[in-house]
Amino acid sequence: MxxxxxxxxxxxxxxxxxxxxxxxxxxxxxxxxxxxxxxxxxxxxxxxxxxxxxxxxxxxxxxxxxxxxxxxxxxxxxxxxxxxxxxxxxxxxxxxxxxxxxxxxxxxxVLSERMKLRVHVHRQAPGGGELKLLDTEVLNDAVMAKGTLSRMAEFEVTCSDDLVTTYKADGIIVATPTGSTAYSLAANGPILFPTMRGVILTPICPHMLTQRPIVLPDDRTLNIRLAPESEVYLTLDGQTGLQLQPGDRVQIKQSQNRVLLVxxxxxxxxxxxxxxxxxxxx
Structure with a gap:
């Protein structure tokens, strides 16, 4: 094109x-x-x-x-x-x-068209079901990282209803191609050309050395559920964030919006x- x-x-x-x-x-x-x-x-x-x-x-x-x-x-x-x-x-x-x-x-x-990710946070309601706490977009990444306690967090990750794995790690980064040169790169994630279509899933200091960063299709939906006794903070593009609770589900998928850079x-x-x-x- x-x-x-x-x-x-x-x-x-x-x-x-x-x-x-x-x-x-x-x-x-x-x-x-x-x-x-x-x-x-x-x-x-x-x-x-x-x-x-x-x-x-x-x-x-x-x-x-x-x-x-x-x-x-x-x-x-x-x-x-x-x-x-x-x-x-x-x-x-x-x-x-x-x-x-x-x-x-x-x-x-000339314009460079950059994809964004849409991030939803769902929390179990006291009477059953889920409450949507957050609906926002990121250009670089969404980062779920452990809080002040030193023990590892635990994340169950599914990709369009298929189980990926349960990560025991200091955290997880979900990044766009634009965000591949940000925190994900520091965590040994791959560099993607910024106009490519794809989503990077990068564990932060995983307990299993075989759990490596992976690039997923941009038409899939990621669901990341926080296991019990995990203290995790969600950070969006390094600028805003939310304290997560055990059982919270973070849903991440491609946004239909784009950022246009000259x-x-x-x-x-x-x-x-x-x-x-x-x-x-x-």
């Missing part, structure tokens, strides 16, 4: 890293420069999430994940500008911000991997 080009925007929303003075200063300068180009500028995050044709992110990968979260599935393209070192998601360096913006305005910018015209994904992971260096 030919690459999808980014529609020329009429309005640009700006989301910047709130704790960074440099990002705030850059946001103010960018707002003036965008207005000078005849576009509407939206600096309020919620307004940008509702109305912007393009979202300009100034920060790092965490700021971009935050922007994707507040978009809540609305397919507005995101142009990620890193304010420090190169990110896996924020591909454009600050020095090339306006060059990248003009590339979008020329109608030649690709840098100057670096491809393998260039990002070489730079971030220092491939080829001794």
């Amino acid at each position: 030919p690459p999808t080009t980014c529609p020329v925007p009429r309005s640009v929303g700006i989301v910047h890293k709130q704790s960074s003075r440099a990002a705030a200063a850059c946001a103010a300068e960018a707002a003036a420069a965008i207005a000078a180009r005849g576009l509407t500028v939206l600096v309020d995050e919620q307004e940008a999430a509702r109305r912007a044709d393009l979202v300009l992110v100034l920060g790092g990968d965490g700021t971009l994940i935050h922007a994707a979260r507040i978009l809540a599935g609305r397919p507005a393209p995101i142009l990620g500008v890193n304010m420090g070192s190169l990110g896996f998601l924020t591909e454009v360096p600050q020095a090339e911000l306006y060059q990248a913006l003009d590339h979008v305005l020329s109608g030649q910018a 690709q840098s015209p100057r670096i491809d994904y393998f260039g990002i991997l070489r730079t971030k992971l220092r491939w080829g260096e001794r």
Whole structure:
């Protein structure tokens, strides 16, 4: 299929890293420069999430994940500008911000479509049945990891009603291809090309060394049930979370929503991997 080009925007929303003075200063300068180009500028995050044709992110990968979260599935393209070192998601360096913006305005910018996961948490109701406690989406991963106690947790995992196994481990990571270079990679998970279709199931420090990371089809539904006497916290994209209780069932499946990232015209994904992971260096 030919690459999808980014529609020329009429309005640009700006989301910047709130704790960074440099990002705030850059946001103010960018707002003036965008207005000078005849576009509407939206600096309020919620307004940008509702109305912007393009979202300009100034920060790092965490700021971009935050922007994707507040978009809540609305397919507005995101142009990620890193304010420090190169990110896996924020591909454009600050020095090339306006060059990248003009590339979008020329109608030649290409979009990278990234899958998301939909996460439900079900809890047994006192009178029987289940209550749905959570219904949300993640771009990178959902992580179930043990709490303050040192003993391992226990997770029964099924994939579209087929039993996978019961993991005894410090935790489990369910990641998208985009999230394959995040926590899953640190737990010895595989790197997937970010536009691939698939879901990664990575145990964290499993008791059985033969329980290795596995890549599953994206049309399957995972159900992960927490065994009794397991203290586990669910973390979503490293930003929000929920304390789980024994017997809780976490259901994870592909979301129909996508995150659209504007690709840098100057670096491809393998260039990002070489730079971030220092491939080829001794």
